[in-house]
Amino acid sequence: MERTLNLKPFNFRLKINLFFFVAVIFLLSSCGARRYTVKSDTKAAKAADAMANLKSKSLYRFITDWTGVKYRFGGLDKNGIDCSGFAFLLEKEIYGVTLPRISRDQANVIKRKNVDNLKEGDLVFFSFGGNDVDHVGVYLNNGFFVHASTARGVIVDDLTLPAYQRVLAKSGSVN
Template identity: 80%
Template sequence: MERAVNPKSYTLSLNKNIFYIIALMLFLSSCGARKYTVKSDTKASRAADAMANLQSKPLYRFITDWTGVKYRFGGLDKGGIDCSGFAFLLEKEIYGITLPRISREQANVVKRKNIDNLKEGDLVFFSFGGNDVDHVGVYLNNGFFVHASTTRGVIVDDLNLPAYQRVLVKSGSVN
């Protein structure tokens, strides 16, 4: 004996299932369509802006090629590099300027400039361990510079951070 199907309840059940399928599809597609954004005021986004605003494309390529290379005292290659070695190579390759190899001596050949007047390629010097210059970086723009950090390797950093402002001792261009 066959059971009679009520056409009204069959249609209602079918409509309910279609509703659930559509709701499930909308839910799943909304997860895939979600856009993720980076806050435009983060240090990383501002560093990226500084790189994007470089006037020298060879400088951009040089920095991206060296970014992440680990720090090694006395190093002068991709196996490890120190801050003065990085400044030495960058200035020579990008600007054709031969600097002394040691940051303290590099500071001696720089004509002092106010930090507000720095231009792309100028040098910034720091003294983390007393009065003598013991660290150097290369100014980019908008308060950012590139250097070989002892803990993070070659990196673009914010010169306006208090940690750098406290120890900045000289900035300027090569004579």
Template identity: 75%
Template sequence: MNRKYALSHHTFLLITFCTLLLLSSCGSRKFKYSSDTKAAKAADAMANLHSKRLYRFITDWAGVKYKLGGLDKRGIDCSGFALLLNKEIYGVSLPRRSADQAEVIREKNQQQLQEGDLIFFSFGGRAVDHVGIYLNNGFFVHASTSRGIIVEDLTLPAFQRVLVKAGPVK
């Protein structure tokens, strides 16, 4: 009986070991490919920020809901987020409205954008009606009306079609 038990025990251990080996190798492949996801690329953009204060500011506000006219953690809009970020991180005062903020930048080409530059959009026509802050590698942070404070890919066609101007504060 002991020999039979030992044999079944060894078989069980062998099957368990093979199963764990198979699962861990599948997990490794899955992890390897995850760096291609939007979330992984956004996380890379955050990890590559030069300013750790900017990193902490964004992570502290991440997920805060959008609220038109809002200026606190109960809800904030895009221009309010840009205003608070620039004041706290760069010591720069901005006007309250995104259209007015667009008037105080030194415009530059999209390929020349640097961390902290403002990016302006026109979702409703020709006038500026949205602002975000450039991070790096084509990513920016903004207050999305549907998802709150979020890091997104500026190279997406939905953003490229409505991009109006970008650059640092004068």
């Protein structure tokens, strides 16, 4: 009597296992190919674009060196700096221009420009506390400027935000 092996159940199980193995490999590999991106319309992405689009690489380095330095009224170093001190140092180091030390006085020496005509390095002035200029920033591009914020220190910010639009007092160039 001759014995024969019945391979049909074995082949069927092998095919099922192979199918599941291939399916798992496919699923795992497709998850690894998924790309995660930052939404390009976020405030941070737009600020990063403004920095990337700077014409002056020395301005880029200056800003990145100072970003995050805390605000300190009257400060003029990396232990703390105020807005007019930051504008004063930036204009002197990057453009060779000596500004007055106080934002109100800085506003008096600029050639007034419409916000739509601002260029990299121009100044923007704000009046948060009434009629007098009491804050200054340096325009970058695409509606962004850099300044020493009392709450966040040196930061690139969006000039088109309503909070800034309401208090924008003057803008222009030093030259």
